[in-house]
């Protein structure tokens with residue numbers, strides 16, 4: 511099924527006029543996956559605003575969070591990064607702020 515996705519996702523990402531921000535959710539507790547990197551490269555090449563959001567940050571220690579941020583930055587060459595936890599709510603306020611700022615920018 512996923513082989514069929516590019517047929518509608520590619521044109522959507524490239525052409526959708528009201529698409530203001532792409533939020534890429536990646537599991538911050540496991541090593542970066544190549545498929546996440548491919549998605550981010552595609553967003554960059556399409557000139558889309560994007561934000562990489564590392565999930566499940568509550569499973570990491572303070573030092574583990576710093577390491578996860580560094581690993582995500584290095585793996586994806588992404589400047590805009592954020593860690594969140596749906597369990598504790600950590601980072602969720604900042605994520606909503608970024609989404610609202612993105613939605614207000616067009």
Ligand SMILES: Nc1nc2c(ncn2[C@@H]2O[C@H](COP(=O)(O)OP(=O)(O)O)[C@@H](O)[C@H]2O)c(=O)[nH]1
Pocket residue numbers: 537565566567568569594595596597598
């Ligand atoms: N500890 C923790 N577990 C989470 C969090 N978000 C999702 N999970 C758990 O991770 C599992 C997979 O959840 P899902 O939302 O599908 O995450 P994904 O598979 O990484 O996309 C479920 O058991 C969720 O309850 C989180 O922020 N913290």
Ligand SMILES: [Mg+2]
Pocket residue numbers: none
């Ligand atoms: Mg899942």
